[in-house]
Amino acid sequence: ETGVTQSPTHLIKTRGQQVTLRCSSQSGHNTVSWYQQALGQGPQFIFQYYREEENGRGNFPPRFSGLQFPNYSSELNVNALELDDSALYLCASSSYTGVRETQYFGPGTRLLVL
């Protein structure tokens, strides 16, 4: 186990609703990255947070937003849900201390949008 936890494990929402997913990073890690993994595909980078600030964003619309808290845990918020948002959402934590280290993934949150 990596020590990265995510909640909830599963979630069902309807189109147009909003959702918040949560991630607790591994102890000692100050960087959290979020990925979206559609069925049968590799994870796609959404964005990254380092010391409570967004530090890079992938090709996702502004309705995908996030936060990182002083304890380095993080939230992913998605507004105006669309059917295509159905996916496994993964967070990964790492420790940046001048040298970028390995990312360790949590178990993911499976989101189904109906």
Add this chain to the structure above:
Amino acid sequence: GENVEQHPSTLSVQEGDSAVIKCTYSDSASNYFPWYKQELGKGPQLIIDIRSNVGEKKDQRIAVTLNKTAKHFSLHITETQPEDSAVYFCAARRNFGNEKLTFGTGTRLTIIP
């Protein structure tokens, strides 16, 4: 941006034989290449990684080779066991900027007992 291609998409191997998965990348600025194993219902688990200053790295039955000139890297699993059955992803990361990993499309490895 970076593009990572992975082959094959599926691979069946007799137990005890070797398995090889290959990836190519497009961005010459990439310098870190991890491999992840993903079992059903779980998040990706790091199994081995390699940085661009070495050409090969081995950890027991698993090895990774890197050819920076050709921009390709490969995962080798020897003496395969049923518990090696999973989906394997390669990834690449640039040597500057943020932590973004660009993943391949995955290889479903099945070990036949």
